[in-house]
Amino acid sequence: MADLFFYGTLCHRPLLSVVLGREPESVKARLPGHSVFWAEGENFPVIDAGGEGAQGLLVEGLGPDDLARLDHYEAGFAYSTRELTVDAQGRQVVARVYFPEAGSVKPGAPWRLEDWVDRWGAVTVEAAADIMRLFGTVPAKEAFRRYRMVLMQAASRLRARAVRPLRLRRHARPDDVQVDAWRQPYARFFAVEEYDLRFRRFDGTMSETVNRAAFISADAAVVLPYDPVRDRVLLIEQFRMGPYARGDAEPWQIESIAGRIDPDETPEEAVRREAKEEAGLTLSELVPAANYYPTPGAKAEYLYTYIGLADLPDGVAGIGGVEHEAEDIRAHLLSFENFMDLLDSGEVDNAPLLVLGMVLARKRPAIRKRHRSGA
Structure with missing residues (x-):
């Protein structure tokens, strides 16, 4: 003792x-x-x-x-x-x-x-x-080698407990999912968790024990910088491991600015920080877009997305990124119409930018009207 x-x-x-x-x-x-x-x-x-x-x-x-x-x-x-x-x-x-x-x-x-x-x-x-x-x-x-990532994932779980709309889907009770065994076969920056579990069926009975795995990563925040006066957006381009591992012949992606949410910051603070790091931008206002799971069948990742109002004059696009994170990021300035053409052509093929493009198309008239009036 x-x-x-x-x-x-x-x-x-x-x-x-x-x-x-x-x-x-x-x-x-x-x-x-x-x-x-x-x-x-x-x-x-x-x-x-x-x-x-x-x-x-x-x-x-x-x-x-x-x-x-x-x-x-x-x-x-x-x-x-x-x-x-x-x-x-x-x-x-x-x-x-x-x-x-x-x-x-x-x-x-x-x-x-x-x-x-x-x-x-x-x-x-x-x-x-x-x-x-x-x-x-x-x-x-x-x-503890990945403790910073563990903290990020812990913060993600805390946010996940927030009350969300339940008009159509079932309301989960504490005993609706029963875990018989848990394993973590891989853990570095990301992790893989494997579960033997049972879940409640829609008829009220419990399922047989099934084996399921999930790719664990922390919540991320995503922002599309938009200049309502010049009617243009700023996009970024960088090499992405997912397309490369799939065998994509073009693993460089056209994207919106994004990054993991640190354990001591909000999603809004994260996108403002990432805009500075990736493109040297100061965002004047954040317009909430959509929050969602991009791949709920296999990934725990959850995205908070925004339209970020910013001043985007000629010459603002350049090379950015955080050097110690091996980021090599190129920025592009596009008119709203050219951005829509890029989405229609299929060159933009990642969900966050597609979603933000659709949200901007819907909210753009009101945003521009408000800024023309000086409100």
């Missing part, structure tokens, strides 16, 4: 419960001579010597399985324990405390649990469930 002192994210009881697989009893405690800071560039804290003391929680009597689960989670952040004496409401207790490996992170601004919970709490708890699902089957270092 062992006692542990937590000073950072594991002071958030929902997260600690997910990591341990149970709700432990705890008491408030303090580690003298230490302070807690944000780890620079990260979404978690780091402890450092000095200061009036680090406030936290003491959990006593943890067993071998508890410690193994904690080590699985903390090892992914390159943390290991030291034994130190903490003050637990007047009691002096020798407890294990997780410290980062030397040189792995740098302390930044002072850290407060409340600030972290507001910004990162929900998505971190959701991501921890994914990490802990791999406990005992995948080493911690391997599980």
Whole structure:
């Protein structure tokens, strides 16, 4: 049995419960001579010597399985324990405390649990469930190798729980899908998840156990820049692995600007960021278009799409992209009529740009009228 002192994210009881697989009893405690800071560039804290003391929680009597689960989670952040004496409401207790490996992170601004919970709490708890699902089957270092993507997928699941229209389709109940087994045979930037499951049929009975797989990627945001004064759009062109793997003789695609939604941003923030990164554009207004699953039979991907109003003068098109992500992107300026011709010709053959083209054709008169009137 062992006692542990937590000073950072594991002071958030929902997260600690997910990591341990149970709700432990705890008491408030303090580690003298230490302070807690944000780890620079990260979404978690780091402890450092000095200061009036680090406030936290003491959990006593943890067993071998508890410690193994904690080590699985903390090892992914390159943390290991030291034994130190903490003050637990007047009691002096020798407890294990997780410290980062030397040189792995740098302390930044002072850290407060409340600030972290507001910004990162929900998505971190959701991501921890994914990490802990791999406990005992995948080493911690391997599980955390794609932690940023796990956070993105966790944020996607949180958005997926939002209430959506149910005028025609069935309303799912908690017991309508029953999972008998889950596996993750592949996980890098993307992942593949395999399920043995049963689902409720329309006659009310449960199906036989079926095997289904899904390609897991985070939600993405897509925007078509449109200048309502000049009546033109900006499109981008880049090499795409999907068409190449299919055997397409022309794997360079004409597309709209798009990108994965980071775990700490909204879809609207994502498209504004991507417009800057891919084309150097500042979008003045976002007109919601459509939100949808492009391939629901096999992919978990969900798209948020927009018409982005922007100033698109001659010369704005060029070469862009984020170099460290190996992006090589060429922009094209087209009149609205030439854009419609491109859609009709079949040269544009990806769903997001086709959908956005149809939405723009429908909304364009009202957008142009509003901007001509100066509204």
